[in-house]
Amino acid sequence: MAKPGDRVKVVTKEGEIEGILMPNEETDSVVVKLDNGYNIGIDKKKVKKIDAVKKYSAKTEKKGKLSVNKKLPTISILHTGGTIASKVNYETGGVIAKFDPAELIGLFPELKEIANFDSRLIEQMFSEDMRFEHYKKIAGAVEKEVKKGVDGIIITHGTDTLAYSSAALAFVLERLNIPVILVGAQRSSDRGSSDAAMNLICASEFIAKTDFAGVGICMHEKPDDKNSVILPACKTRKMHTSRRDAFKAINDTPIAMINYDTRKIRFLRDYGKRSDSKLVIKEGFEDKIGLIKCHPNMFREQFDFFKGYKGLVIEGTGLGHAPVDPPQRLNINILESIKSLVKSGTIVVMTSQCLFGSTHPHVYTAAINLSKAGVVYCKDMLSETAFIKLSWLLGNYKDKEEIKRLIATDLRGEINPRIEPEQYLE
Amino acid sequence: MAKPGDRVKVVTKEGEIEGILMPNEETDSVVVKLDNGYNIGIDKKKVKKIDAVKKYSAKTEKKGKLSVNKKLPTISILHTGGTIASKVNYETGGVIAKFDPAELIGLFPELKEIANFDSRLIEQMFSEDMRFEHYKKIAGAVEKEVKKGVDGIIITHGTDTLAYSSAALAFVLERLNIPVILVGAQRSSDRGSSDAAMNLICASEFIAKTDFAGVGICMHEKPDDKNSVILPACKTRKMHTSRRDAFKAINDTPIAMINYDTRKIRFLRDYGKRSDSKLVIKEGFEDKIGLIKCHPNMFREQFDFFKGYKGLVIEGTGLGHAPVDPPQRLNINILESIKSLVKSGTIVVMTSQCLFGSTHPHVYTAAINLSKAGVVYCKDMLSETAFIKLSWLLGNYKDKEEIKRLIATDLRGEINPRIEPEQYLE
Numbered sequence: 001m002a003k004p005g006d007r008v009k010v011v012t013k014e015g016e017i018e019g020i021l022m023p024n025e026e027t028d029s030v031v032v033k034l035d036n037g038y039n040i041g042i043d044k045k046k047v048k049k050i051d052a053v054k055k056y057s058a059k060t061e062k063k064g065k066l067s068v069n070k071k072l073p074t075i076s077i078l079h080t081g082g083t084i085a086s087k088v089n090y091e092t093g094g095v096i097a098k099f100d101p102a103e104l105i106g107l108f109p110e111l112k113e114i115a116n117f118d119s120r121l122i123e124q125m126f127s128e129d130m131r132f133e134h135y136k137k138i139a140g141a142v143e144k145e146v147k148k149g150v151d152g153i154i155i156t157h158g159t160d161t162l163a164y165s166s167a168a169l170a171f172v173l174e175r176l177n178i179p180v181i182l183v184g185a186q187r188s189s190d191r192g193s194s195d196a197a198m199n200l201i202c203a204s205e206f207i208a209k210t211d212f213a214g215v216g217i218c219m220h221e222k223p224d225d226k227n228s229v230i231l232p233a234c235k236t237r238k239m240h241t242s243r244r245d246a247f248k249a250i251n252d253t254p255i256a257m258i259n260y261d262t263r264k265i266r267f268l269r270d271y272g273k274r275s276d277s278k279l280v281i282k283e284g285f286e287d288k289i290g291l292i293k294c295h296p297n298m299f300r301e302q303f304d305f306f307k308g309y310k311g312l313v314i315e316g317t318g319l320g321h322a323p324v325d326p327p328q329r330l331n332i333n334i335l336e337s338i339k340s341l342v343k344s345g346t347i348v349v350m351t352s353q354c355l356f357g358s359t360h361p362h363v364y365t366a367a368i369n370l371s372k373a374g375v376v377y378c379k380d381m382l383s384e385t386a387f388i389k390l391s392w393l394l395g396n397y398k399d400k401e402e403i404k405r406l407i408a409t410d411l412r413g414e415i416n417p418r419i420e421p422e423q424y425l426e
Numbered sequence: 427m428a429k430p431g432d433r434v435k436v437v438t439k440e441g442e443i444e445g446i447l448m449p450n451e452e453t454d455s456v457v458v459k460l461d462n463g464y465n466i467g468i469d470k471k472k473v474k475k476i477d478a479v480k481k482y483s484a485k486t487e488k489k490g491k492l493s494v495n496k497k498l499p500t501i502s503i504l505h506t507g508g509t510i511a512s513k514v515n516y517e518t519g520g521v522i523a524k525f526d527p528a529e530l531i532g533l534f535p536e537l538k539e540i541a542n543f544d545s546r547l548i549e550q551m552f553s554e555d556m557r558f559e560h561y562k563k564i565a566g567a568v569e570k571e572v573k574k575g576v577d578g579i580i581i582t583h584g585t586d587t588l589a590y591s592s593a594a595l596a597f598v599l600e601r602l603n604i605p606v607i608l609v610g611a612q613r614s615s616d617r618g619s620s621d622a623a624m625n626l627i628c629a630s631e632f633i634a635k636t637d638f639a640g641v642g643i644c645m646h647e648k649p650d651d652k653n654s655v656i657l658p659a660c661k662t663r664k665m666h667t668s669r670r671d672a673f674k675a676i677n678d679t680p681i682a683m684i685n686y687d688t689r690k691i692r693f694l695r696d697y698g699k700r701s702d703s704k705l706v707i708k709e710g711f712e713d714k715i716g717l718i719k720c721h722p723n724m725f726r727e728q729f730d731f732f733k734g735y736k737g738l739v740i741e742g743t744g745l746g747h748a749p750v751d752p753p754q755r756l757n758i759n760i761l762e763s764i765k766s767l768v769k770s771g772t773i774v775v776m777t778s779q780c781l782f783g784s785t786h787p788h789v790y791t792a793a794i795n796l797s798k799a800g801v802v803y804c805k806d807m808l809s810e811t812a813f814i815k816l817s818w819l820l821g822n823y824k825d826k827e828e829i830k831r832l833i834a835t836d837l838r839g840e841i842n843p844r845i846e847p848e849q850y851l852e
Binding site for chain 2: 125126127128129130131132133158159160161164165168223238239240241242243245246248285287289290291293294295296297299302305315316317318319320321322323324325326327330352353354355356357358359360364365366383384387388391421424425
């Protein structure tokens with residue numbers, strides 16, 4: 001019997017189809033990867049038989065070998081791992097095997113028509129383990145490619161912390177003058193339902209055909225395969241555990257939309273354009289940064305824990321509130337704890353777990369008191385971005401008053417001074 | 427010159443309007459509360475003059491005095507405070523003054539046509555300070571009203587932690603056989619733009635006209651004043667810091683919609699109906715529960731902190747991942763820390779910061795390892811609900827294995843076994 005990975009000939013009433021048999025979660029169809037790289041699904045009811053033409057062997061997998069077309073722009077792919085780089089391991093049945101970068105490009109033959117690709121392996125990791133040291137490593141690799149004069153960079157990345165990484169790179173890569181697009185997938189690249197091909201192709205088209213400069217994210221707009229969107233590096237969040245349209249702009253608008261079918265690109269708002277600015281790498285990150293999410297029934301010890309930390313992001317409730325007025329008899333003085341953190345030199349900043357809308361330090365007593373205690377309100381910044389930005393500021397700037405001023409100042413599009421109604425849940 | 431709170435006569439080209447001058451953020455209109463309780467906005471361009479008929483005095487505020495109509499159902503309002511109970515203090519200009527319950531009912535004369543209202547002051551607090559002891563107090567008050575035989579209960583509540591409280595009450599009030607609807611407002615009740623009246627009126631209509639039993643939330647569907655929705659107690663989140671339609675069902679559908687204009691009520695899905703079941707109060711809550719949100723660059727000490735806690739909710743990334751595979755040379759063994767927590771008796775459970783979609787313990791290595799370490803995956807449960815439920819389970823059940831089983835079992839609609847596509851961001 002033919003197994004996934006085998007080269008097969010599928011015989012149907014209408015004719016024969018030859019290609020590589022793909023693993024498939026759906027029970028009512030057979031998926032075959034054709035020699036042109038496309039996957040085709042065949043209704044099982046129509047299948048008469050499946051003949052194995054050549055048994056799968058790990059050694060038969062071709063590395064993508066790419067010829068150079070001088071008329072096309074050059075894109076470097078920096079490979080960090082994640083689902084986009086995952087494939088079913090036909091020997092074990094698990095999904096832990098990884099594509100190497102050339103192999104990944106080789107999977108999608110259409111890419112060759114858009115640009116010349118070069119690729120480098122930075123990591124082979126799932127993104128929940130990303131650390132500041134990885135951001136530095138990626139930034140260093142970006143710098144090298146920029147110096148080589150490439151037209152743009154694609155970073156393949158796991159989706160779990162992809163939006164944290166895009167924010168980190170946006171801060172580190174100051175005056176970036178080419179597009180650096182993070183691309184992920186919610187389904188591994190060798191599955192029929194994978195979003196990898198479309199996101200990679202759309203990101204490549206966007207790099208090849210526009211004058212955009214800066215960091216962005218390219219993922220599906222909707223669950224269908226109509227459009228991919230370029231999302232803002234500091235105002236995007238993974239909002240679904242499994243859908244292909246998991247990434248959404250929060251308090252912001254996607255930058256551009258790429259129609260997968262027509263390849264037409266439409267900008268949805270203003271954006272930074274390429275220039276002759278010289279890239280400055282500011283790669284410092286302070287390790288001692290905490291993030292605390294407020295909830296009912298908190299105790300002082302949960303805030304006291306961050307004594308000695310250089311920075312703390314409080315993900316407050318509503319407009320930016322922490323439980324600073326508990327019943328007096330309980331003697332839970334969270335406001336005292338926060339004051340003491342501030343006094344000892346910790347920079348404490350406030351965001352909101354609502355995600356949408358802005359925090360506000362002057363409407364209610366809790367916020368007024370927190371603000372008086374020295375807590376800096378981050379306006380409409382995401383907690384995730386505030387965590388990255390605070391660490392980055394502390395890693396690159398010395399003066400605390402300047403850091404406090406900069407955290408609430410828009411540097412990379414992380415603060416939107418004018419949130420539009422349509423930038424809420426669509 | 428007339429000040430807010432004064433009884434005034436506004437003279438326009440078209441005639442005179444008498445009522446109480448209201449504070450108004452909009453600069454182009456004058457807002458007057460008419461004797462029938464409605465606010466009217468008058469274009470400033472049309473205003474010839476404003477005469478003060480009677481200066482404001484704190485003593486002239488009427489307490490709502492309500493006559494009983496035996497044909498109408500009886501609704502008890504339990505008052506806990508929040509913005510819905512806030513008003514501009516005409517003497518200081520601040521917003522710290524509070525409505526007492528009778529006064530709040532008196533503000534909205536339409537309520538009298540829907541039901542007979544009784545009201546009790548439970549708290550006068552902003553909800554960021556809500557603690558488990560407040561949930562017990564509210565539950566005790568609900569029990570008293572149920573025993574009196576009221577037809578339904580409205581709980582006025584601050585919006586910051588309203589959705590945590592609705593989950594808490596859903597668990598505490600087992601076999602509840604009347605509707606208990608939490609109602610908040612994003613703008614204080616005496617403002618022209620307040621959402622308080624509509625939410626209170628729609629909640630009252632819903633209680634008076636339907637056979638629903640259980641805990642729900644009544645807030646605006648959209649920013650306009652067309653519909654209020656009844657939202658599920660355990661699957662709702664405050665998703666915006668300031669909009670009137672801040673509350674959204676996550677991985678779920680609103681239960682019902684009430685048209686403010688026509689008062690027509692439409693159920694959007696199945697719901698629990700009134701019966702002769704007898705209310706059981708399970709009011710235990712364990713204090714030693716933690717909530718940790720995963721982010722890049724975590725250290726072991728951040729997990730070790732929860733040693734001695736009875737329960738811990740890990741708000742993971744993606745399908746439910748924590749950074750358990752950092753570079754080996756860093757010697758940051760977060761998986762060891764979690765194993766050690768589990769070993770010492772802490773019940774550790776996993777949710778996702780994506781909010782939408784379900785966690786999954788078997789797709790990726792990180793989750794498989796966490797699962798093996800004894801972490802219980804909470805399916806599509808919100809972190810906020812998981813925090814409340816875990817504390818509640820530990821407060822009411824003794825057997826740890828039973829608690830681990832119950833945390834991942836749907837008890838009050840907190841787990842949706844079949845998330846529909848339209849239950850994502852609309």
